[in-house]
Amino acid sequence: MVRQTIPLMITAIVGFVLVVAYFIPHPPFDTLREDFAIYFDIIASVAFILGAGNLIMMHGSKISKRDKSWGYSAVTVGGFILVLLIGLTKIGNPDGFRGSSVTAEGSYFDYVYRYIFRPCAATMFALLAFYVASASFRAFRAKNAEATILLLVAFIILLGRTFVGTLLTSWLPDSLFFLKIPYLAEKIMTVLNFAGNRAIMIGIALGIISTSLKVIIGIDRSYLGAD
Amino acid sequence: MNGFARFVDAIDKLDRRWVFLGVGLAVVISSMFGLTFPEIPTPMVKAVFDKIESLPAGSRVLLPFDYDPGSEPELQPMADAFVRHCAEKGLKMYFIALWPLGQNMVVGVTSNILEREYPHLRYGYDYMDLGYKSGNEGVVAVILTDLKKLYTTDARGSSIDDIPMLQGISSIRSFDLILNISAGYPGLKEWIQYAGTPGNIPVAGGCTAVQAPLLYPYHPEQLLGLMGGIKAAAEYEALMKDRFADKYRGHEEYLSALRRMGPQTVTHLTIIFFIILGNLTFWYLRRHRAQAKLR
Amino acid sequence: MRPRSLLRVRRSHRTDPPHGSVRFALLFSLSLITTMGCLFCSAPQASAQTPDRGEGSANVSPPSEVVARDTPSDRGESIAVAWTPPPEDTGPGGAIDGYRILRAQSATGPFEAIGQASAGAAAYTDTNVKNGINYYYTVVTLAGTAAVSSGVAGPAQAHPQWLNTNQWNAFIILFLLLGFNLYYIEHIKSGGKPFIRKLAGLEAVSEAVGRATEMGRPILFVPGIQDMNDIQTVAGITILGHIGRTVAEYDSRLVVPTSRALVMTTARETVREAYLSAGRPDSYNENDIYYVTDEQFGYVAGVNGYMVREKPATCFYMGAFFAESLILAETGNSIGAIQVAGTAMPAQLPFFVAACDYTLIGEELFAASAYLSGDPKQLGSIKGQDVGKLLGMASIVLGVLISSLGAITGWGVLEKISSWIESFWSTTLA
Numbered sequence: 034m035v036r037q038t039i040p041l042m043i044t045a046i047v048g049f050v051l052v053v054a055y056f057i058p059h060p061p062f063d064t065l066r067e068d069f070a071i072y073f074d075i076i077a078s079v080a081f082i083l084g085a086g087n088l089i090m091m092h093g094s095k096i097s098k099r100d101k102s103w104g105y106s107a108v109t110v111g112g113f114i115l116v117l118l119i120g121l122t123k124i125g126n127p128d129g130f131r132g133s134s135v136t137a138e139g140s141y142f143d144y145v146y147r148y149i150f151r152p153c154a155a156t157m158f159a160l161l162a163f164y165v166a167s168a169s170f171r172a173f174r175a176k177n178a179e180a181t182i183l184l185l186v187a188f189i190i191l192l193g194r195t196f197v198g199t200l201l202t203s204w205l206p207d208s209l210f211f212l213k214i215p216y217l218a219e220k221i222m223t224v225l226n227f228a229g230n231r232a233i234m235i236g237i238a239l240g241i242i243s244t245s246l247k248v249i250i251g252i253d254r255s256y257l258g259a260d
Numbered sequence: 261m262n263g264f265a266r267f268v269d270a271i272d273k274l275d276r277r278w279v280f281l282g283v284g285l286a287v288v289i290s291s292m293f294g295l296t297f298p299e300i301p302t303p304m305v306k307a308v309f310d311k312i313e314s315l316p317a318g319s320r321v322l323l324p325f326d327y328d329p330g331s332e333p334e335l336q337p338m339a340d341a342f343v344r345h346c347a348e349k350g351l352k353m354y355f356i357a358l359w360p361l362g363q364n365m366v367v368g369v370t371s372n373i374l375e376r377e378y379p380h381l382r383y384g385y386d387y388m389d390l391g392y393k394s395g396n397e398g399v400v401a402v403i404l405t406d407l408k409k410l411y412t413t414d415a416r417g418s419s420i421d422d423i424p425m426l427q428g429i430s431s432i433r434s435f436d437l438i439l440n441i442s443a444g445y446p447g448l449k450e451w452i453q454y455a456g457t458p459g460n461i462p463v464a465g466g467c468t469a470v471q472a473p474l475l476y477p478y479h480p481e482q483l484l485g486l487m488g489g490i491k492a493a494a495e496y497e498a499l500m501k502d503r504f505a506d507k508y509r510g511h512e513e514y515l516s517a518l519r520r521m522g523p524q525t526v527t528h529l530t531i532i533f534f535i536i537l538g539n540l541t542f543w544y545l546r547r548h549r550a551q552a553k554l555r
Numbered sequence: 556m557r558p559r560s561l562l563r564v565r566r567s568h569r570t571d572p573p574h575g576s577v578r579f580a581l582l583f584s585l586s587l588i589t590t591m592g593c594l595f596c597s598a599p600q601a602s603a604q605t606p607d608r609g610e611g612s613a614n615v616s617p618p619s620e621v622v623a624r625d626t627p628s629d630r631g632e633s634i635a636v637a638w639t640p641p642p643e644d645t646g647p648g649g650a651i652d653g654y655r656i657l658r659a660q661s662a663t664g665p666f667e668a669i670g671q672a673s674a675g676a677a678a679y680t681d682t683n684v685k686n687g688i689n690y691y692y693t694v695v696t697l698a699g700t701a702a703v704s705s706g707v708a709g710p711a712q713a714h715p716q717w718l719n720t721n722q723w724n725a726f727i728i729l730f731l732l733l734g735f736n737l738y739y740i741e742h743i744k745s746g747g748k749p750f751i752r753k754l755a756g757l758e759a760v761s762e763a764v765g766r767a768t769e770m771g772r773p774i775l776f777v778p779g780i781q782d783m784n785d786i787q788t789v790a791g792i793t794i795l796g797h798i799g800r801t802v803a804e805y806d807s808r809l810v811v812p813t814s815r816a817l818v819m820t821t822a823r824e825t826v827r828e829a830y831l832s833a834g835r836p837d838s839y840n841e842n843d844i845y846y847v848t849d850e851q852f853g854y855v856a857g858v859n860g861y862m863v864r865e866k867p868a869t870c871f872y873m874g875a876f877f878a879e880s881l882i883l884a885e886t887g888n889s890i891g892a893i894q895v896a897g898t899a900m901p902a903q904l905p906f907f908v909a910a911c912d913y914t915l916i917g918e919e920l921f922a923a924s925a926y927l928s929g930d931p932k933q934l935g936s937i938k939g940q941d942v943g944k945l946l947g948m949a950s951i952v953l954g955v956l957i958s959s960l961g962a963i964t965g966w967g968v969l970e971k972i973s974s975w976i977e978s979f980w981s982t983t984l985a
Contacts, residue, residue: 063405066401070395070398071398073398074394074395078394151329154328154329155330155332158331159333162283162527166280166527167276170279170535170537171538174538174539188535194524194528195528196297196521222473223476227477230473
């Protein structure tokens with residue numbers, strides 16, 4: 034099947050060259066390695082158009098059918114077109130349409146970025162604080178020995194990341210420094226966490242090599258929709 | 261189930277919105293009172309600070325700003341502190357971004373810090389902005405061997421051949437330090453794997469607190485020092501305040517991370533309160549149910 | 556963390572070793588050729604002549620033994636300059652400020668400054684040279700107003716090398732892993748019966764899809780926020796293919812919002828094929844796999860909005876995740892969905908473990924495709940992966956034992972072996 038053979042060949046050639054280029058720095062491998070990275074960028078950039086087209090078509094269809102929650106689609110399409118137009122026409126740009134920067138200070142695009150995009154993005158990220166609290170409330174229950182250890186470690190890290198941790202154990206004599214919360218927090222992060230993370234990372238690295246190998250030599254074709 | 265047990269049961273199944281309210285109040289109230297706490301620098305943070313201190317004036321520092329407005333509140337204080345430190349030391353700063361909006365973050369520090377606080381520093385001579393390039397770690401791999409292959413102009417549209425501080429630089433191997441600020445992928449890990457280690461270039465940097473455990477294993481051989489989140493930025497500010505006392509005197513605005521540690525501390529305590537509350541209700545209900553079963 | 560191997564191969568009636576496939580032979584031949592190439596790698600070096608005393612040289616000495624040579628194991632266009640620092644160099648903050656490196660195309664000059672190094676440094680890499688041209692170097696010690704120059708080192712020429720000998724350790728590791736993978740793939744293909752332990756998260760797929768069907772609610776699949784060049788996304792998409800088939804069999808509805816257009820295209824193709832192979836091509840709805848936005852938090856807002864409005868009964872999160880992991884999983888938890896997550900982002904694993912019903916940890920995500928497909932070729936690669944892990948573990952234990960014994964007994968041989976093991980696994984360049 035040509036539809037699958039060509040992508041498989043491309044995958045095999047690119048994968049092989051990228052692996053070989055790691056060990057052979059001589060041309061043509063080194064240049065091919067860079068070229069392949071650039072080709073991916075070009076394809077990914079073209080895919081932006083694909084994404085934008087899909088966005089307009091899908092939400093446009095929802096709006097025209099007055100689908101459930103079509104209002105959200107209207108906001109999405111409206112926002113998309115508005116920002117695109119502002120960016121393309123460089124409205125308000127101090128250097129005018131020929132100015133090199135779309136995001137020049139004073140431009141409408143800069144305004145949208147500064148007063149709409151930035152607060153919205155920061156708000157979404159800030160939600161993490163709330164979700165961490167609710168997840169902790171639900172998950173950190175001392176149901177058994179393991180969960181109790183997890184709970185204690187959570188306390189030490191939470192306190193150790195603030196000055197309260199220093200204050201709470203500041204009365205301990207220097208000979209008992211190993212019981213001070215900041216010391217414990219640091220050791221948990223740099224010894225226990227090191228060890229655990231390294232073990233997980235070794236497993237992941239082996240998994241990546243194994244999966245990459247399956248993809249390069251065409252054993253795993255499921256990403257192409259094949260069995 | 262008696263009245264008290266029903267009450268405890270209700271607390272146990274507390275709607276998450278009450279938890280949200282508690283956290284929200286903790287942040288708002290502690291921010292209103294402007295609580296701050298002293299910071300004692302940890303070895304990881306001190307390692308980054310000492311590395312910059314050890315560089316002679318004129319050394320080249322690559323500053324990849326790989327974050328965006330989402331993580332700006334957490335990472336901007338350390339970005340500001342890094343830039344102030346490099347400027348104070350007379351290091352040549354080369355900004356670059358692998359995140360589209362990282363470019364805006366660079367514009368932020370150049371206009372808010374370098375142009376205002378260090379007007380004697382000239383663009384193209386003391387600092388420059390290579391701008392954003394798409395391609396993630398692919399960009400790093402290419403510029404490790406050939407900078408001009410991807411960058412023909414800087415972020416302001418000038419040819420890089422016309423930029424004095426880029427004369428004689430063909431790749432990022434010529435840099436003395438990569439000082440990255442990252443909020444995820446691509447970020448510090450990619451700079452270590454694709455530039456620092458293969459190019460033998462020292463790498464240090466900062467990241468969000470949640471990312472830090474992932475990067476600790478690279479320390480110390482591949483990563484000189486690591487700053488995780490606002491706490492590390494506050495420690496760095498404390499070091500800067502001591503080292504450049506004249507510059508920092510009367511400028512509380514330079515200590516934004518130290519100010520943010522107040523709300524962070526109170527929020528941590530609030531979370532601890534909720535965890536204890538959850539455990540008390542859990543233990544009570546478990547005992548209550550066990551007794552009920554016995555009966 | 557599970558100490559037990561993911562997979563164990565039971566010997567079948569065929570005990571003779573499998574015949575090497577063409578792929579196997581090709582890869583190993585290539586490896587052999589490249590290993591032999593090491594023998595031809597060498598780089599001539601040129602050392603300095605007598606030093607020159609410069610101005611204000613009363614208190615400091617110039618660097619000695621300045622050597623310039625082609626940087627080994629690179630693509631050329633680079634010359635490594637090394638020197639022995641003078642005794643006055645006590646590191647940063649000491650008597651010496653640093654070094655200035657000068658270069659010329661003739662031994663007699665003119666020399667131009669090309670860079671500088673801090674006090675304590677003993678090497679500099681000049682990356683602004685052309686291949687095949689002679690270059691000469693001199694290194695100047697800087698101390699206050701004093702500047703004393705070393706003798707001239709050179710000529711040195713830059714050349715591209717055919718082999719990166721710095722990566723010999725990575726080459727051996729890759730060679731072994733490839734070997735293990737290919738061996739076990741061939742072994743299982745020729746009749747070896749694999750044992751694979753249960754992965755609860757994947758066992759729950761049918762139950763989770765069935766529940767959604769009963770409730771008449773959709774199934775949400777989030778393939779992470781990275782593009783197709785991330786192997787985690789590829790792993791996520793392969794799992795999507797298997798889930799797609801189950802969903803098609805149950806005649807339920809599968810919704811896949813993506814944050815990358817290429818992922819959307821790939822996911823559509825995968826799910827379409829899954830519906831086709833399940834014999835239900837008519838049930839496939841292309842519009843249920845759609846692009847949201849590349850922007851991380853915009854994507855989270857879009858997916859969360861969908862979750863709150865449509866209340867999917869089951870949520871799968873398979874791929875590369877960052878800060879959005881907890882936001883997605885907590886929202887899923889709040890709507891009472893069964894949640895199965897899988898990622899190789901260690902920083903996000905605790906969030907998924909806390910908020911989801913099942914979590915595939917790291918390598919389990921990559922093993923999932925083989926697990927779900929039951930394909931012997933894929934299962935063989937898991938066994939190969941396990942042997943690689945075993946090798947790593949053995950090396951760690953051996954290294955710790957030898958190092959400890961060396962420290963206790965003080966035997967030089969043990970210390971040498973220990974440092975060799977350490978350097979073998981070290982990523983620091985030679």
